[in-house]
Amino acid sequence: MLLSTRCSAVLLALALPSSAAVAAASAPFSSSDPRHARLRQLERQASDLFDSADYALSMSQRTRDAWSRLHDVAMKVKVSGKPHPLAGVALVNLSSMDQIDGKNPDALARSSEGLSLLAPFADAYPIQWMQGLSIKGYVQVALGKVAEGAATLRDASRYMDGYIARTPADRLDKDAHMLRSNIAFSHAQALTRLGRNAEAVDAQRASMEARIAAVGPNSADAIGSYYTYAQLLSRAERDAEAEKYARLAVDVATDHVDRRHPSYARALEALGLLLSRTGRRAESLDYLQRAIAIKRETVGTDSLYFQFGLQNLGTVLLPLERYADAGPLFMEAERGFRKIEGEHSPQSARALAFAGSASLAEGRRDEAVERLTMALARVRAGSDKDRDIGQRVYPYLIPALIGTGRMDEARTAASAFATETRQLDNAPAFPLAQAAMLSDWTAQQVGSLRESAGRLAGVLRDSAGMTDNGELTEEQRAALDMVLAVAAQTQDAALALEAMAVLAGSRIAQANRLVAQRLTEDQALAARVRALQDRVRTLEAADSKLLKALATDRGVAEARADRGVVAAAVEAERAAIARDYPRWIEAQGGERPDMDALRAKLGSEEALLAVMPAFDGVYMLAVGPGGTRIARARMDRAAMVALVDRLRASLTPKGFDRTAAHDLYRQIFTPDIMATLGKARTLRIVPTGAFASLPFAMLPQSPVAAVERKTPWLIRRFAIEVQPGFAIGATSRRQMAARDQRFLGIGAPQAFGAQAGIQSESGGAPMAAQHYFRNGGADSRALAELPPLPGSLAELQAVAARFGAKRATLLVGAHASEAALRDRDLSPYGVILFATHGLVSGEMEGVAEPALVLSPPAAGATGEDGLLTASEVATMRIGADWVILSACNTAAGDGSAKGAAYSGLAQAFRYAGAGSLLVSHWPVRDDASAFVTLETVKSAGRGLPRAVALQRAMLKFIESERPDAAQPYIWAPFILMGR
Incomplete structure (x- = not known):
C-alpha cells in the first residue's frame, strides 16, 4: 500500500530508517508470500477504511480496530523467529491516527514500536518504513525534541535519495516524488528551528526539485515550494536569491493558477513579507493588500488564513509609522481569531497586543494600557506557559503605565517581565536588557538606571548594525524612546547622544541602502562586512550571558570579562573597516559619536x-x-x-x-x-x-x-x-576664495523625448521617483512629461559669470550627460552646480532611487540612461568644496513629512567627497533659485562661513522687491547640508 494521501497532506513530514536498522534486514522475505494472504487481506481492509473519503469513518474507532486486529494477528505469525512486519505497519498507521488527533506522545510511542518491528524487513516495506520514521521525526520536533527529530529526518532524506536512485525511473510515480519532497520539507523545517539555516536551504531545494518532478513546474504545489524556498533563503541572508524565487512563485501563480487557489494568495503574501524584510515595505504593501483581497473573496473572513493576512499587513505598516491604518487591521484580526479559536485565543491576544502598541504610538496611553492588559490576561487564562505574549506586551505596557502615573502597576509588571525573561531558554540580549532597565526605572534607582539604560542603548546600537538596510523595528524604536526618556529624566547627555545616534544612523542607512549595496559589490569589503556581522552576533551572545549573570547575580565577573574580549574584537574590526572603507561607514550611519x-x-x-x-x-x-x-x-x-x-x-x-x-x-x-x-x-x-x-x-x-x-x-x-547625523567635519576644512576656485555647472539638459517627437503634456511638479523607472532603467516617456525649467540656463550662466570665463565650465543641453561627466576629471572643481530636475521619493525601493535628470543618452550608448542616480554618484570622486543641487526637491525624503533624513541623493555627494551641499525642500521658483545660489556663492567667496552666507542670501531675498519675496514658500526651501 502507498502512503495515505491524508497522512501526506497533514504531516508534510516523512522520515526513514537509520542505516543500522536497514542493515538488520538480512533474512530472506517476500511481502507477497502466499502463506501470509490472510494478513494482506486484513491490511487491505484497514487501508480501505483509513483511505476513505469519509473523514469521520477514516478516523473512527472502527478503523482503529481494523489496524489493531492486523497487529494482533501479525504478532502471532513468525518470520525467522520475529513477528510479521505487518504488525509494525499496523502500529505505524495507528501512530498516524494519533498524530492527526493531536496525541503526539502516543504517536511517538507507537511509531517507535512499529519501527522496531519493521526494522528487520524495511526494504520489503520501504514506503511504510518511511511513513513510520516520518511520524516519529515529526512528533519528536513537535514535542520539543528538535535535534532528535532533525537527525531522524536527515537519515530519512538519505534513505529516500537511495531509494530513488536504485528504483527504475518507470517505476517511480508521482507519489514517490511527492514523498521525497515531503521528507525534505520536514527536514528543512526542523533544521530551521535549530538555526541551521544553510542546511535548511539545501533540504528545501531538494524538496522543491522533487515537487517539480512530481507535479511539474507550473502547478499550485510547485508554487508552495518556490515561496518556501524563498523564505528559507531569506533566513540564510541570501536575499537576492530569495526574491528571485518569491517572484517566480507570483509569476507562475499569475500565469498558471486560478486566483481562487490558496497558493495564489500565499505567493503574493510571501513576496510581500520578503520585500518588507529587506526594507521595501512600501512595495510590499501592494502584494499583501492583493493577497487579503483575494482571501476575502475566495475563502471569506471566517478563517485563520484570512486573519493572519490582516495581521501580516498590520505588522508591515507599523515600521512605516502608519499606526492609524495598522490599528483597525489588528482589531479586525483580533475579533476574527477570537471568533474562530475562542475567548482565550493566543492569536487574538497577539493581535490585541499589536493594536495596543499602535495605540501607544498614537499617544492614546489609556487605550494602550487597556488593550495590552487584556491581551496579557487573555492568553494567561488559556495557558500559564505562554511567555511569548509577555515579551510582546510588557515593553509597551510598562512605559504606558508609567506615562499614566500608575507606578505600582508598572512595578508589578516590570517584576513579572524580568522573571519571565530570565526563565526563557537562551534569552536574547535585547529583552534581557529591556527587562533590567524597566525594573530599575520603576524602582526609581537612578544610579543603576543610568547603567542599565546605557547597556540597553549599546545592545540596540550593535543590533541595528546587523541589518543591511538599517531599519529599526517598532520594538527597537520603543526601547530607544525609553532610553531617551531616562536620559531626559537624568539629564544624561552622553546617553541621549548614543540613543539618538542609533535613530539617525538608521535613517541614514535606509536612505542609502542602494548606495551601500553598490559599495559592497567590492568582494573584499563584502567579506569584511560579513566578518563584522559574525562578530556582532558573538557579541550579542556575550551580552546575553552577561545580562543573565547580572539578573541572577552569578558568574558576573567571568561574563563581563568574556564580553570585554569580544567587544574589543568588534571595535577593532569596525575601526579597521572605517579606516579602509570610510564611505561605507558613512552610508551605514557614520562612526559612533562622542x-x-x-x-x-x-x-x-x-x-x-x-x-x-x-x-x-x-x-x-x-x-x-x-x-x-x-x-x-x-x-x-x-x-x-x-x-x-x-x-x-x-x-x-x-x-x-x-x-x-x-x-x-x-x-x-x-x-x-x-x-x-x-x-x-x-x-x-x-x-x-x-x-x-x-x-x-x-x-x-x-x-x-x-x-x-x-x-x-x-x-x-x-x-x-x-546634517543627517552627528559627524562634524573639522572646522579647519579649507574654504577657497572664489578667485582661486574653478566652477562646473551642469544643467538645462536636453528634454527626454525631444528626438522622438514626444511632447510634454505636464505642467505640474515631478512625480515620485518610481514613476520614472521601468524594468530596471529610465522610462523615457515618463521623463518626457517633466515640466520645463526655463530659468536653469540663466542661473548657470549667472553663477559662471561670477567666476569668470577662464575658471568656469558649463555642460548644458546635450552636453549635460552621464557620458560627459564620466569622462571628466571632477577633482579640480571647487564648486559644482546642478540645475535640473531632482527625482526623490519617500520610499527609495527596488530599482527606483533618487536621481538627477540629465540629457538622454546618444543612440547606441551603453551603460547610461540619462539619470545620475545616488548609487552612481557615490562611486564618483569629487573634490568640490561644495556642491549645489539647484533642482526640484533634492533634500527631502518625499513629499510627506515621514521621509528619510534627506535623500540618498544629497548624501551620496557627501560620500563622493563634497564639502557642503546647498539643496532644497521642495520645487524652487527659478528666479529665487538663481538669486539665493549666486548670493550664497558670492558671500562664501568673500570668506563668510557657508551657513552665514546662505542666511544673508535668504534675508536679502526677503527684503528684495521681487514678487512674494517675503513668503516662506519662495525663500525657505533652501538648506545647507553639512557633513
Whole structure:
C-alpha cells in the first residue's frame, strides 16, 4: 500500500530508517508470500477504511480496530523467529491516527514500536518504513525534541535519495516524488528551528526539485515550494536569491493558477513579507493588500488564513509609522481569531497586543494600557506557559503605565517581565536588557538606571548594525524612546547622544541602502562586512550571558570579562573597516559619536540641536555655550508629526499655516533649549523622521498675524546648517576664495523625448521617483512629461559669470550627460552646480532611487540612461568644496513629512567627497533659485562661513522687491547640508 494521501497532506513530514536498522534486514522475505494472504487481506481492509473519503469513518474507532486486529494477528505469525512486519505497519498507521488527533506522545510511542518491528524487513516495506520514521521525526520536533527529530529526518532524506536512485525511473510515480519532497520539507523545517539555516536551504531545494518532478513546474504545489524556498533563503541572508524565487512563485501563480487557489494568495503574501524584510515595505504593501483581497473573496473572513493576512499587513505598516491604518487591521484580526479559536485565543491576544502598541504610538496611553492588559490576561487564562505574549506586551505596557502615573502597576509588571525573561531558554540580549532597565526605572534607582539604560542603548546600537538596510523595528524604536526618556529624566547627555545616534544612523542607512549595496559589490569589503556581522552576533551572545549573570547575580565577573574580549574584537574590526572603507561607514550611519569630541568640534559661536521622534515621544538634545539639555516635547510624537504635515501641506506661494509653524517653534525651542543654545550664531540641526522635512528657517519666533519683511523667522536668529547625523567635519576644512576656485555647472539638459517627437503634456511638479523607472532603467516617456525649467540656463550662466570665463565650465543641453561627466576629471572643481530636475521619493525601493535628470543618452550608448542616480554618484570622486543641487526637491525624503533624513541623493555627494551641499525642500521658483545660489556663492567667496552666507542670501531675498519675496514658500526651501 502507498502512503495515505491524508497522512501526506497533514504531516508534510516523512522520515526513514537509520542505516543500522536497514542493515538488520538480512533474512530472506517476500511481502507477497502466499502463506501470509490472510494478513494482506486484513491490511487491505484497514487501508480501505483509513483511505476513505469519509473523514469521520477514516478516523473512527472502527478503523482503529481494523489496524489493531492486523497487529494482533501479525504478532502471532513468525518470520525467522520475529513477528510479521505487518504488525509494525499496523502500529505505524495507528501512530498516524494519533498524530492527526493531536496525541503526539502516543504517536511517538507507537511509531517507535512499529519501527522496531519493521526494522528487520524495511526494504520489503520501504514506503511504510518511511511513513513510520516520518511520524516519529515529526512528533519528536513537535514535542520539543528538535535535534532528535532533525537527525531522524536527515537519515530519512538519505534513505529516500537511495531509494530513488536504485528504483527504475518507470517505476517511480508521482507519489514517490511527492514523498521525497515531503521528507525534505520536514527536514528543512526542523533544521530551521535549530538555526541551521544553510542546511535548511539545501533540504528545501531538494524538496522543491522533487515537487517539480512530481507535479511539474507550473502547478499550485510547485508554487508552495518556490515561496518556501524563498523564505528559507531569506533566513540564510541570501536575499537576492530569495526574491528571485518569491517572484517566480507570483509569476507562475499569475500565469498558471486560478486566483481562487490558496497558493495564489500565499505567493503574493510571501513576496510581500520578503520585500518588507529587506526594507521595501512600501512595495510590499501592494502584494499583501492583493493577497487579503483575494482571501476575502475566495475563502471569506471566517478563517485563520484570512486573519493572519490582516495581521501580516498590520505588522508591515507599523515600521512605516502608519499606526492609524495598522490599528483597525489588528482589531479586525483580533475579533476574527477570537471568533474562530475562542475567548482565550493566543492569536487574538497577539493581535490585541499589536493594536495596543499602535495605540501607544498614537499617544492614546489609556487605550494602550487597556488593550495590552487584556491581551496579557487573555492568553494567561488559556495557558500559564505562554511567555511569548509577555515579551510582546510588557515593553509597551510598562512605559504606558508609567506615562499614566500608575507606578505600582508598572512595578508589578516590570517584576513579572524580568522573571519571565530570565526563565526563557537562551534569552536574547535585547529583552534581557529591556527587562533590567524597566525594573530599575520603576524602582526609581537612578544610579543603576543610568547603567542599565546605557547597556540597553549599546545592545540596540550593535543590533541595528546587523541589518543591511538599517531599519529599526517598532520594538527597537520603543526601547530607544525609553532610553531617551531616562536620559531626559537624568539629564544624561552622553546617553541621549548614543540613543539618538542609533535613530539617525538608521535613517541614514535606509536612505542609502542602494548606495551601500553598490559599495559592497567590492568582494573584499563584502567579506569584511560579513566578518563584522559574525562578530556582532558573538557579541550579542556575550551580552546575553552577561545580562543573565547580572539578573541572577552569578558568574558576573567571568561574563563581563568574556564580553570585554569580544567587544574589543568588534571595535577593532569596525575601526579597521572605517579606516579602509570610510564611505561605507558613512552610508551605514557614520562612526559612533562622542560627546566630548562633538563639543570640541563645535566652533566658538556654534551650537547643535537634535530633534528626533522616537516611538511615542519627540526628543531634543541641545549642545551649546550653555551646556547640554535633553527635553521631551510636551506634545506626543503623533501630534507633532501632524503639525509638520499641516505646515507642509499648507505652504503655497501666497501663505502657510502660521499657527502650526509657531506651535512647532514653541514645542522645539523651549526656554530651556534656548538658554542652552545661548548666544550661538550658527545652529547645526540634526533632524530625523518627520522633522527632516521641516523647513526650520521659517519657524516664527513669535505669533505671526501677517507675513512681512521683518517677520521674526528663526533664520534671523541663527545661521542654520542641517546634517543627517552627528559627524562634524573639522572646522579647519579649507574654504577657497572664489578667485582661486574653478566652477562646473551642469544643467538645462536636453528634454527626454525631444528626438522622438514626444511632447510634454505636464505642467505640474515631478512625480515620485518610481514613476520614472521601468524594468530596471529610465522610462523615457515618463521623463518626457517633466515640466520645463526655463530659468536653469540663466542661473548657470549667472553663477559662471561670477567666476569668470577662464575658471568656469558649463555642460548644458546635450552636453549635460552621464557620458560627459564620466569622462571628466571632477577633482579640480571647487564648486559644482546642478540645475535640473531632482527625482526623490519617500520610499527609495527596488530599482527606483533618487536621481538627477540629465540629457538622454546618444543612440547606441551603453551603460547610461540619462539619470545620475545616488548609487552612481557615490562611486564618483569629487573634490568640490561644495556642491549645489539647484533642482526640484533634492533634500527631502518625499513629499510627506515621514521621509528619510534627506535623500540618498544629497548624501551620496557627501560620500563622493563634497564639502557642503546647498539643496532644497521642495520645487524652487527659478528666479529665487538663481538669486539665493549666486548670493550664497558670492558671500562664501568673500570668506563668510557657508551657513552665514546662505542666511544673508535668504534675508536679502526677503527684503528684495521681487514678487512674494517675503513668503516662506519662495525663500525657505533652501538648506545647507553639512557633513
